[in-house]
Amino acid sequence: MEHTWRWFGPNDPVSLAEIRQTDATGIVTALHHIPNGEVWTIDEILARKAVIEAAGLTWSVVESVPVHEHIKWGGPERDRAIGNYAQTLLNLGEAGLKTVCYNFMPVIDWARTDQRYELDNGGFAMRFDFIEHAAFDLFVLKRVGAEADYTPDEVERARQFFESADEATLAALSDTVLLGLPGSEEAYDLESLRAGLALYDGLSAHDLRENLGVFLRGIVPAAEKAGVRLAIHPDDPPRPLFGLPRVVSNADDAQWLLDAAPSWANGLTMCVGSYGSVATNDVVAMTRRFADRIYFAHLRNVTIEADGKSFFEDGHIDGGSDMVGVIRELVREERRRADAGEDAAVIPMRPDHGHFLLDDLKRPTYPGYALVGRLKGLAQLRGVELAVTRTLEYA
Template sequence: MEETWRWFGPGDAVQLNHIRQTGARGIVTSLHQIPYGVVWSVEEIEKRKALLAADPSLGLSWSVVESLPVHEKIRRGDPDCAELFENYRISLRNLAACGVKVVCYNFMPVLDWTRTELAHPLPGGGTALRFNMHQYVGFDVFMLERPGAADGLPPELLARAKAWVDSASAEQKEKLLASIMAGLPGAYDRYDIPGLRAILAEYGQMTHADLQANLKRFLQEVIPAAEEAGVRLCMHPDDPPRPLFGLPRIVSREQDIADFLAMVDSPANGLTLCTGSLGAGPQNDLPAITRRFADRIHFAHLRNVAKEADGSFMEADHLGGDVDMVAVVEALLSEQKRRQEQGRADWRIPFRPDHGHELLDDVGKPTHPGYPAIGRMKGLAELRGVMVALAQVKGLPL
């Protein structure tokens, strides 16, 4: 598998020479400086490629776009999206013309990945990302005061959430809001509570079926252009895989994946396998999902989570959580072998070690939440070991 590394551009505290030291050669990056819905020009794409190639001794190349964002108006299903669809198509063509042909994106409305703690303490002084269900409920029910937010929730969870809100200081509440808003680095909108209420109101009473219809419209608009350009789009699953703040999420479980892949049945319409995002859902069997959709997996995020009964979860060691990572990796290597035997030039699946604990000298450094250097390098080394062992024992191609 192709070892890649997420890099957030020139402002990233993890520099390109640091990435080379991890062993990764493929770069996963995005033009975060370009507002959502605006065309990615060939000039801007080539500028990013030139940064990666500035020191040829590093041997780095742009392997995957993560991400080419989908504008909120498209997710919301607004009628006046023709220009946004055309801009997306132009961006795909420009990326392909520059040799970048794997494009990750997501269809999570308003917020992207969501956590309630960005630096949960670990034994020895490290930190991890964490989602505490009682803090999420406390925010949704008692701070955001969203109508209907408490419906159907267990009384003991509501009581714990209320106790947290009542005891939390103003600073703790602000920190919770900032954690929830952290989302995808590069996102332009960060909401205060009134702002979040306003953007949620724009979605009205959107249902799961409504959001699916909006996704199908998007895919029907852009997949033909991706096919023509030789681009493989790959949807990132919901994180966490459950509705948030009254909004549906539609890439949270195995059936959701089957549904969106069937909307436009094309190799250009694929999946980013994120073992952590899907792994946070107790309903998801990651090895089975990997095997079922192997031929449509164009990119993989490999990380692990430890789940709790109330819906809380924490980022775990890459080989130490609830996901059977060895079985997932074996399924991916088996798919690589199938592609290689078909004679495909692009048979290797790019993957990156996703999220990592903040460890050692990285503690306190201004890295993006979840993206310190040492924790991810530790994960990459562990995953590399699994891959080499499976390749030798099972005769699978690396």
């Protein structure tokens, strides 16, 4: 596999020079300064590519070209935004960038409730507490009709949390939910979040899925022409939030997506932590089933808590998913592609959502994107990959 590293551009606290020292060779990044829905020009793409290459690295994956909200809910700017997205893909292909990771999560991107969950070893991880999320939804956001999305017991537990929490705790919770985590498309305050959610009033999972189909059929021809492989990222977490449907949450969703626009250009990102945060998703079986359409891998792990809905970011080779099994399937697929003489035989992967460890605690760090924590994860994952590769060679 190609070992890559998420970099958020010139303002990222982790520099390209530091990334080189991790032994990652590829960069995963995006042009975050360009507004959602606008075309990425060739000049802008080449300028960012030149910065990366000057540091001795390769821009391997675009993550992500954001999908405009009008595409997701079917707003009046949908056709224009789809056209701009298609043109961006053509420009990326012309610039030599061939893998694009994106997501189709409405309004709220990946969601957590705690950026500093303390671990037994003294480090910190991110966490999603379902009851704290419910408390924010019910008693901070005060979303109309929210109680219908929770059981009476969950509502009562959320109420108890809200009433016992001090101002600092509630402020930290609100900041984590509203202000946008790295890679999120938008940041919100309470009023703008309510306005964003209102656009989806009455939109069912079927409607959202159909809008995804319209989007795919609008951009896949451009991706084919550009030689670009699209790799959709699953919902994180893969369950409805704030009354919003989710449509990239399990194997059935993945199959629907691939069938909606049959093409080699229409593929998947295997995010082990996202799919693995619901116990019914067998990530090894999913990796095996969809191997030939997996174009990118986020290798991270989570531990699901007793309620079945909360989880925390565990070590990359710990947690509830069989990371060794996932890597074995990816290595097998790379060998199949190489033997068949296919393009893109090597699958880029990155260590995702590292713990806050050691010097990470003393330096500015984006939530989930600590230097030392990801370095540890990359070292562990590379060791697993090497062991799997050697085992297959000796078999």
